[in-house]
Amino acid sequence: MPNVLKSYPLILWNYFKYDGPRTNNHVEGFHTRLMKKAGKSHPNLFEVVQLFIHEEASSNVQVLQLESGQSAPRRRRRYDDIDNRLERLGLEYMLCERSLASYLGAIGHMMDSVYRR
The missing domain is CATH 1.10.287 (Helix Hairpins)
Known part of the structure; x- marks a missing residue:
């Protein structure tokens, strides 16, 4: 038996009957959008804070839209x-x-x- 199976219990790495995302594509997409908004590959701390503030505002708008009955993207x-x-x-x-x-x-x-x- 490989060491990985001995080190980590099955419940931690088994995704059978898991209803969440199967990949990390949503995380990669978020990162790509954030970097496009930044306009450069290495923004400074203040620019990153501004990006996060704008991202939070966008997320709040999306939550309000969903709560008001607008359907989620298909x-x-x-x-x-x-x-x-x-x-x-x-x-x-x-x-x-x-x-x-x-x-x-x-x-x-x-x-x-x-x-x-």
């Missing part, structure tokens, strides 16, 4: 399809309709085809 259908397929595969595995090898193979095949696009 995700791409492609990602909804991936989520639905992963959900179905997970359910098949949990109901013992798929073996672990079949479940992992199906996810691998699906992700391989997704990233070839």
Whole structure:
């Protein structure tokens, strides 16, 4: 058994049936937007503080819009399809309709085809 499995309990690194983001793309997107707003790769401390103040104001506006009933931006259908397929595969595995090898193979095949696009 690899040392990683001995060092960290399964609950810390297993994302089976996790409803949150599958990647850190949202973090990368936030960083990219922030750096574009900064206009340079190494802003000074005061510029960073101003960026965060403006970002907080933008976030507050978005929260108010959502609270007032405006719908959230729509995700791409492609990602909804991936989520639905992963959900179905997970359910098949949990109901013992798929073996672990079949479940992992199906996810691998699906992700391989997704990233070839």
